Amino acid sequence: MNEFLVVSVPPNIDDSLSSSDVIVREGANETLTCKATGFPKPSVKWKRDDNSKITINKSLIVSEWEGEVLELTQISRLNMGAYLCIASNGVPPTVSKRIKVSVDFPPMLWIPHQLVGAPLAYSVTLECFTEAHPGSLNYWTREDGQMIHESRKYHTENILGSPSYKVHMRLTINNIQQMDYGTYKCVAKNPRGETDGTIRLYTSSPPTTSPKPTTTETPSRIKDIWGTSDLNNSIYGNPSSLTHLTAKGSKYQSNLLDVNKFEQKSSGDKNEIRSSASCISLYKLRKWFITTMVIYQGIW
Numbered sequence: 001m002n003e004f005l006v007v008s009v010p011p012n013i014d015d016s017l018s019s020s021d022v023i024v025r026e027g028a029n030e031t032l033t034c035k036a037t038g039f040p041k042p043s044v045k046w047k048r049d050d051n052s053k054i055t056i057n058k059s060l061i062v063s064e065w066e067g068e069v070l071e072l073t074q075i076s077r078l079n080m081g082a083y084l085c086i087a088s089n090g091v092p093p094t095v096s097k098r099i100k101v102s103v104d105f106p107p108m109l110w111i112p113h114q115l116v117g118a119p120l121a122y123s124v125t126l127e128c129f130t131e132a133h134p135g136s137l138n139y140w141t142r143e144d145g146q147m148i149h150e151s152r153k154y155h156t157e158n159i160l161g162s163p164s165y166k167v168h169m170r171l172t173i174n175n176i177q178q179m180d181y182g183t184y185k186c187v188a189k190n191p192r193g194e195t196d197g198t199i200r201l202y203t204s205s206p207p208t209t210s211p212k213p214t215t216t217e218t219p220s221r222i223k224d225i226w227g228t229s230d231l232n233n234s235i236y237g238n239p240s241s242l243t244h245l246t247a248k249g250s251k252y253q254s255n256l257l258d259v260n261k262f263e264q265k266s267s268g269d270k271n272e273i274r275s276s277a278s279c280i281s282l283y284k285l286r287k288w289f290i291t292t293m294v295i296y297q298g299i300w
Contacts, residue, residue, distance in 0.1 A: 018097060021099060022099070027075070032101075036095070045064050046065040077105055083100075085097050105133055106132065110129040135164075135190065136189055138186070138188050140154075141184070143185070178203075184198070184199045
């Protein structure tokens with residue numbers, strides 16, 4: 001009777017036959033290999049270190065990939081990162097190898113505002129967004145090509161984004177003077193290429209606050225129609241032209257007394273007369289008629 005001894009061997013990844021960290025140009029193809037040994041024969045699968053999906057090609061995106069070989073077609077900057085090949089065969093422990101994929105590409109720029117307005121004596125911040133790998137040298141220049149350096153007038157900063165190949169460039173110009181208006185350039189350079197973007201700074205009016213509404217006195221309707229002096233003279237004035245009459249006009253004194261009585265009665269209730277334009281008009285007409293008759297009799 002033959003007896004067989006089966007020895008289980010945990011998985012092991014052969015570094016000499018597997019891929020190491022790679023650098024690839026954007027748009028090229030790359031093949032990653034992971035050779036594992038053990039008994040039973042280990043299975044190999046691939047995952048992204050950050051658990052994001054793997055782009056095999058433009059039409060195939062997966063969460064993980066099985067097989068010793070991982071082929072990436074027309075690789076882009078979105079494929080940049082660390083990949084894990086994981087080998088297992090049911091015999092602990094499971095092993096893995098980390099392979100970093102770097103994708104090189106020339107700098108690219110995005111400018112949110114190419115025209116920026118600011119008034120004199122104010123401060124303003126110009127912005128550019130760059131993407132480059134390897135990381136680019138980022139700086140600002142004036143339209144004559146002169147590089148801008150950190151000073152009391154200028155403050156520059158480069159803020160790293162995520163992923164790490166993204167950078168937010170900012171240039172703050174303090175206490176703007178007339179000579180500060182014009183064209184500024186943000187420049188990005190790396191071994192793969194160079195690019196720049198233009199921003200024009202122009203003068204604008206300072207912000208203004210809305211004036212407070214002014215309040216004016218609205219005259220009463222009676223005052224608008226008649227005027228203060230006309231109203232007083234018409235209603236409350238003394239009709240002195242009727243006090244020096246000839247004897248021929250004496251018979252109309254009784255009518256004049258009626259008019260005076262009406263005046264006295266009217267003065268006792270000013271508000272009522274003020275609120276009724278028709279009453280005022282009637283009174284003025286009657287007064288004119290009596291005056292005319294008295295003068296007429298005096299002539300004759």
